[in-house]
Amino acid sequence: MSQSPARQRDQLTPGPEQAWREFSKAVFEPGALDAKTKQLIAVAVAHVTQCPYCIDGHTPSAKRAGATEAEVMEAVWVAAEMRAGGAVAHSHRALDAFDTARDPE
Structure with missing residues (x-):
């Protein structure tokens, strides 16, 4: 091995x-943030960066730091909203491109 x-x-x-x-x-x-909060941030970021190793490592660390299953899931939902928010925020690019595209003949 x-x-x-x-x-x-x-x-x-x-x-x-x-x-x-x-x-x-x-x-x-x-520090200014407690260990549990830092681990919940790490879980959320791990989902945004889509790092399975980080998810596998920081989720148990969050639990050991006192996070509940509900807190972990809320952190994941925050990450999902932030990730999706990027697509919504950039939608103006598609609308601008549509406006400047030639009309079909």
Whole structure:
């Protein structure tokens, strides 16, 4: 069996891998936002970026930080609305393109 991607990254580039781990740890430490809120944000962002590994990692972390299943689902719905909002916000481009397109002959 081959080694894990994390171990392979660490062997190939130990400096950046360690820096990444330290950065990640620092980001998720409680500060102005508590750990639960940060993990719920991570769950939402993971859905927008469509990263299954992030979803698999941050959802249990959110639960361990005290998030409920309902809070996780609300975070996912916020992410869905924000992702869809981009399409709605850019709809003017389609309308502008339609207005400038030649009419059929």
